Amino acid sequence: MRIVIGEDLYLLREGLARLLEAHGCEIVAAVADGPSLLEAMIEHRPDVALVDVRLPPTFTDEGLKAALAARARIPGLPVLVLSQYVERLYARELLADGAGAVGYLLKDRVFDAAQFVDAVRRVAGGGTAMDPEVIAKLLARGGPSEPVGQLTPRELEVLGLMAEGRSNAAIAAKLVVTERAVAKHTSNIFAKLGLPPSDDDNRRVLAVLAYLDH
Amino acid sequence: METESGSGRGHVIRRALTATGRGWALIGQSVRSVAVFALVVVSGAVGPIGLGVVLLPRSLMLLRRTATAARRRASEWSGVEIEVPYRPLPDEGPGFPARMTRLWAQLCDPQTWRDLSWALLDPIIGAFLAALAAGAAWYGVYGYVAGIFWQPLTQHGMDDWYTFIHISRAGHLTFLRWFTLPVGTAFLVAGVWAAPALIRVHGRWTAVLLGPTKQARQDALTHRVARLTETRADAVDTQAAELRRIERDLHDGAQARLVAMGMNLGAAESLLDEHPEAARALLVEAREASAKALTELRELVRGIHPPVLADRGLGDAVRALALNSPLPVEVTVDIPGRLEPAVESAAYFAVSELLTNVAKHAHARSVRVDLWHRDRRLRVTCTDDGHGGAGVGSGSGLAGIERRIGTFDGVLAVHSPVGGPTTVTLEIPCASSSAKTSTS
Known part of the structure; x- marks a missing residue:
């Protein structure tokens, strides 16, 4: 997997590179500011770009803007955004083009190397990886009168994991149930929310996210 | 260059025309202010028989609005910025007592009386300036008309004097009639040249009575200083409380977790060879503590200055x-x-x-x-x-x-x-x- 990294803190940049190289990825560029990140993404067209939201020179959301600009130039370019904090507003902007292949995670998630690399692979494969904190904020909105409020606790759990971008198999492994049980839950969820059923994992996730973030 | 001077001339004429128009508008304003003056005096006069209680607050508000409009016009037309010099009125409240308190406060404000004297004087002094600005250029134009069309004009009963020139005079001095042209030109030029200046003078005249007096300015400053002292104390207090909260949050949160992490890591290091399982458990704990510390720091940062x-x-x-x-x-x-x-x-x-x-x-x-x-x-x-x-x-x-x-x-x-x-x-x-x- 060919990867571009945009991260201004030296230790984190090197740490990410080392971690990913250890898992068999190739780092084609590791840059430290917004403009060179955009350039690197367009020049190398990586399988996935890891982007820190806040980058020089302005130290605002330079990284996010570079990621959005790159995706405007190269539709569907896989981008995994990392940040010290997550904002629904930014998640919405990343998901807005409906193309998928985006991730938005807290930097803390790097601690769990296996899960992190899994998220990187998922995004590179066109899937999504949303931070549980974003999903929790999305789910917190559902009052008792809304369809989300009518889900059973188990279904809510499955919905949360699905919205994070996990496949049925991954959800089954996480909840220690069979894949068939998960499939049953997901079809129940789709029925209760009034969403059209879909076999495509990525499409399904995007539909759920769009529903929650209406 | 040609076009530039041409447009420059156009600009001068446009300015003069605007100024004369404003002169007319200012004459209209002075008519309004004399009406307001009369209204206030009448409602004050009928005060003793109770009717004034109803009329006076309204006519005073009207006076204030008229004066405020004049201030705004002075700023827009003459570039004379006039501060609004009223003392703050007590809060608007329903009921008779609140209305009376407001009325009393208004009557005690010296600016109310200055407004009133302006309403009386502006129709005299202001209107004179305005009439000069409005009339001079037109009077110049009238000079040409009078000089050329004197016959039909005088036949229809118009005054046969233009300034010092007797236009219908017969005899060997009829040539004097043609003096109306240079005199008219002089009025026209003077009017075009002076009208904008007169409007500016009018603005300055407005500031004399409608602007704050030295005393009012001083009172306003005193009031402002008191307010600043109060809000500064609030700001300092708020900031000190905020710093205390941050200090406490760091002390009880992230700092404590880092200490625990260090201890766990130290213990894990010493257990690594003999009890690798126990060391692993401590390492997991240390990692969890670091995640918690990060979460807490994130919340703290959000409370100080949200990243978004x-x-x-x-x-x-x-x-x-x-x-x-x-x-x-x-x-x-x-x-x-x-x-x-x-x-x-x-x-x-x-x-x-x-x-x-x-x-x-x-x-x-x-x-x-x-x-x-x-x-x-x-x-x-x-x-x-x-x-x-x-x-x-x-x-x-x-x-x-x-x-x-x-x-x-x-x-x-x-x-x-x-x-x-x-x-x-x-x-x-x-x-x-x-x-x-x-x-x-």
């Missing part, structure tokens, strides 16, 4: 707040560029608190937040469809918001009848940076 506010400014920060609110919040933003960081922050936390208040107390189904910036003022309104009855005094947190925006000379107004809806409006004077275009 730093990244995107007030508009998007409020949109982000709206997304996190348990209620549906509609946000409209009309702010070109970025505001001063301190004001952005104060307004952000005010909106955050307002939304929390609504969610907690109002039993509302939806909220609207409108932000806009115009004339160097930021205005925020927050409207909810809850049950109303909120007030600054009722311990609703509104007093705290008012105190904090007071540091920036901001004001807060609450309109919340029982049964709703509630509208809270904040206004903070502040500049906006030159419109920074967003990259998109």
Whole structure:
């Protein structure tokens, strides 16, 4: 997997590179500011770009803007955004083009190397990886009168994991149930929310996210 | 060059025409002010028989409005900025006693009496200046008309004098008639040249009575100093409390967790060879502690200065707040560029608190937040469809918001009848940076 990294803190940049190289990825560029990140993404067209939201020179959301600009130039370019904090507003902007292949995670998630690399692979494969904190904020909105409020606790759990971008198999492994049980839950969820059923994992996730973030 | 001087001449003529037009308008104004003067005097005179109690407050408000309009015109037409010199009036309240208090305060304000004397004098002094500005150029034009068409004019009973020239005079002095042309030209030139200046003089005359006296200016300054002292004390207190909170949060949170992490890591190091399993458990614990410390630091940073506010400014920060609110919040933003960081922050936390208040107390189904910036003022309104009855005094947190925006000379107004809806409006004077275009 060919990867571009945009991260201004030296230790984190090197740490990410080392971690990913250890898992068999190739780092084609590791840059430290917004403009060179955009350039690197367009020049190398990586399988996935890891982007820190806040980058020089302005130290605002330079990284996010570079990621959005790159995706405007190269539709569907896989981008995994990392940040010290997550904002629904930014998640919405990343998901807005409906193309998928985006991730938005807290930097803390790097601690769990296996899960992190899994998220990187998922995004590179066109899937999504949303931070549980974003999903929790999305789910917190559902009052008792809304369809989300009518889900059973188990279904809510499955919905949360699905919205994070996990496949049925991954959800089954996480909840220690069979894949068939998960499939049953997901079809129940789709029925209760009034969403059209879909076999495509990525499409399904995007539909759920769009529903929650209406 | 030709066209430039041509347009320059056009400009002069346009200015002169505008000035003469304004002269006419100012004559109209002085008619209005004499009417207002009469009204005030009459309603004061009928005061003893009770009718004045009804009439006087209204006619005084009319006087104030007339004077305010004259001040604004002086600024727009003559470039003479006149401060509004009134003393602050007591709060508007319903009922007879509140109305009487306001009336008394108005009568005690020396500016009310200065306004009144202006209303009497402006029709004399102001109108004279205005008439000069309005009339001179036209009188010049009339000179040509009189010189050329003197015959039909005098036959129809017009005055046969133009200034010192007797236009219908017969005999060997008829050639004098032609003097109307140079004299008219002189009036025309003088009028065109002087009209803008006369309008400026009129503006300065307006400032003489409608501007603040030295005493009023001093009173206003004293008032301002008292207010600044008060708000500065508030600001210092708020900041000190904020620092104490941050210190406590760091001490009990992240700092304590880092200590625990260090201890766990040390213990794990010494257990590594003999009890690798126990060491592993300690390492897991250390990692969890670091994640918790990060979460706490994140919350702390959000409370100090939310990252999205730093990244995107007030508009998007409020949109982000709206997304996190348990209620549906509609946000409209009309702010070109970025505001001063301190004001952005104060307004952000005010909106955050307002939304929390609504969610907690109002039993509302939806909220609207409108932000806009115009004339160097930021205005925020927050409207909810809850049950109303909120007030600054009722311990609703509104007093705290008012105190904090007071540091920036901001004001807060609450309109919340029982049964709703509630509208809270904040206004903070502040500049906006030159419109920074967003990259998109």
